[in-house]
Amino acid sequence: MSDPRILTIQDISCVGQCSLTVALPILSACGVETAILPSAVLSTHTAGFTGYTFRDLTEDMPKIAAHWQKEGIAFDAFYTGYLGSAQQIQYVEDIFRTLGRGQGLKIVDPAMADNGKLYPGFDQAFVEEMKKLCFGADIILPNITEACLVTDTPYQETYDQAYVQALLDALTARGAKTVVLTGVSYQEGRTGVVVYENGKQAYYEHRRISKGCHGTGDVYAAAFTGAMVRGLSTYDAARVAADYTVLCIEKTVGDPDHWYGVKFEKAIPDLLRMLEEAAG
Secondary structure (H helix, E strand, O other): OOOOEEEEEEEEEEEOOOOHHHHHHHHHHOOOEEEEEEEEEEEEOOOOOOOOOEEEOOOHHHHHHHHHHHHOOOEEEEEEOOOOOHHHHHHHHHHHHHOEEEEEEEEEOOOOEEOOEEOOOOOHHHHHHHHHHHHOOOEEOOEHHHHHHHHOOOOOOOOOHHHHHHHHHHHHHOOOOEEEEEOOOOOOOEEEEEEEEOOEEEEEEEEOOOOOOOOHHHHHHHHHHHHHHOOOOHHHHHHHHHHHHHHHHHOOOOOOOOOOOOOHHHHHHHHHHHHHHHHO
């Protein structure tokens, strides 16, 4: 029996420790054969850098997929991150349908918004396509803002457990199967993730580091996906990914020159230890 092969679809920011430059090494470190489909190539990420280059690869995506299909290449799992347009989402939906081996686990991080606002360049048309992608996936990894957008729920900066439960109910009512809701904070200095699966909610809370770092959402999603493909339960994968992300931030905050990402490489040995411990 062949080892599982995953395809991750998102952009490449060549410098900046996010997107594919994070996903590929983390998934590979997890022992998962990883193929990539770049949606765009940027010289750096867009937060804090100026004058960066951008090459849109939308037209290449269906050609690459068609070649894979011709060669009989298929994937056991898919993980999508930042996608640049509604057209790219449609291509991803086609890939899900045509290149899955068996059921083909589909994990979607709807990376499009935070703090109550869409990222620059996205509009309601993009949100409408992302709804289709999310509600056709097996697992989605939205933050509070993204969950609100795909359910047409008014965003609240402060909230309680009843608000979160209503959000989870709205997601599942629209077709979401398993939800890992990130950045859920009920008290100052603490945050966590909520796993909602088979009608049951489980919350994993950890300390919140006040200093924000670029790319932590990508680090979390990649570690979660690697843990899932290795066979961990959804909750254990969510917990390991959260602990790993916090550790990555801890290894970075003391270096003011390292403002553009987190030192996830330094914590990879810890991630492998966490995976082994979680597997028992």
